[in-house]
Amino acid sequence: MRDAFVRALLGEMAKDERIILITGDLGFGVLQPVWDQFPDRIIDAGIAEQSMVGLAAGLASTGRIVLVYSIGNFPTLRPLEQIRNDCAYPGANVKIVCVGGGFVYGSLGMSHHATEDMAIMRALPGVTCFAPGDPAEAEAATRAVIRTEGTCYLRLGRGNEPRIHEYPVTDWYPPAPLTIRRGTDIVLMSTGGILTQAAEAARILEERGISAEVVSFPCFKPMDKDAVRRLTERFSLMVTVEEHNVTGGFGSAVCEITAELGNGCRIFRVGLKDRYTAVVGNQQYLREVYGMDAESIADRAEALIREKRADT
């Protein structure tokens, strides 16, 4: 997704000279093409995230579209108040870009695990939030954050994720979700790079005779309430999947909508169960430890279906 982001960014920078990229002293290698092609429009702000975001807000006030790039929690939690007061409140054209949503930096430890960022960012009024699920969605989401007026959050995965979408994502109008696979028994709703696990879970379920629909939400704020409503009309069982704390994140956002609809859907939220990670391991290992890998998602979905059948 990192490379997809840079590819899309370069395309947009070539078309729109207002676009500036500020990095918090990260992106070794990854951002090199930007340094090469637009040396006057990329700034290293140093390891100073708070001031970096303030700087971005000031720059944006002079007519620029400013992307702020860093990893993990560094571009969100560290300068949170600058995002709130200096960007979101005045509606500044600042786009916060995080590489490494969830457990991407697995073995580096909990400081590098972005597992509350979605809840916190979506709590800020006026911030449009994106978490693409694969490189194709990352390219589309990069274009979307640049073209969306005001402050945005773009939560990317890592590099070299497998592609889920066979073709580039075009004709996409955020916040609309993207259907990855059709199904009839249960719907797996996913946001961010864990889409690979949701898609694989659907394949496992198929082997078990269960038809699971997979829907990716590359935009998690605002939520497409109509799309969620339509899903509740087709499915009474839902599983939300996020590489993030279940408190306040994507699953919570789905629950907020469905609870207000009041049509009795049962929802299970796959995610980190309100805890910090203390286990050492790579991304996939941690997904398995915390019950967020494809097998665990499939097991959970199957259990929900069994419980429902037992009830009826």
Add this chain to the structure above:
Amino acid sequence: MENYEALVHQGFKGGRPDTGNAEVLAWLIRRNALEMSRISRGSHIGSVFSVAEIIAVLYTGILHVNPKDPKMPGRDRLILSKGHAGSAVYAALAETGFFPVEELKNHYANGSILSGHVSHKGIPGVEVSTGSLGHGLSIGAGMALGARMNGEDWRTWVVLGDGECDEGSVWEAALQAAHFGLDRLCAVVDYNHMQSLFTVEKTLRLEPFEDKWKDFGWNTESVDGHNVHALRAAFERAQANAGSGKPSIVLAHTVKGKGVSFMENNILWHYRTPQGEEYEAALKELEAHRP
């Protein structure tokens, strides 16, 4: 309320000719702030009184702004980073014609545009909302950088508090502004040597303060922050530093609560609002020194 109405009817209308005089404007800032604090029961009058001359000098010939066209392209930008002294900027804007002086009486009021800390929403002439300390210098650096990238020659002014300089983000911005060579960025510190509880010296020592900024790569100077002539000269030298490749900072030595004897250097007036006899006494002192 009666006193405020009387004040307005004495002729303190926005845009009157002698608001071009910094001493007059500084006095009007204090006079308005006294009323605003009395009516609203809002705090921070001590900080407003310490920054009065700084704001007054900026709005009398230093800032290139136009009350008839607050969003004028090419205007200078002012950020009051110590947002709790917002009534000083509100009063200066009103008295120089950005909005009616009568509006000042609604400071803090339900439904008013004038919040306790300075806000840009709905207030002509305010560029940035502040209130949480340590934000303004970074935003100002971004504005100065943006102006340079756009090939424009307007300046960005940021007024900071001394206690605010406890914030790490101020020093992040200090590094960045110097590193990027933002020589059309001018900062002013209202150095009243007092914070919320104790003196700066007792709380978190800043001295040698000017040396710190110098070491960070800034043009620096220290002046008497209540002497409008000294301030103007310092601000003009800061303006003349465009081309030096370095941002400029003026450390303006001030007195918290300046202008009312019992408020001066008294931390109580970071919080207390003048009512009854205290208000009358403060009014009498201010009126005695009316320029």
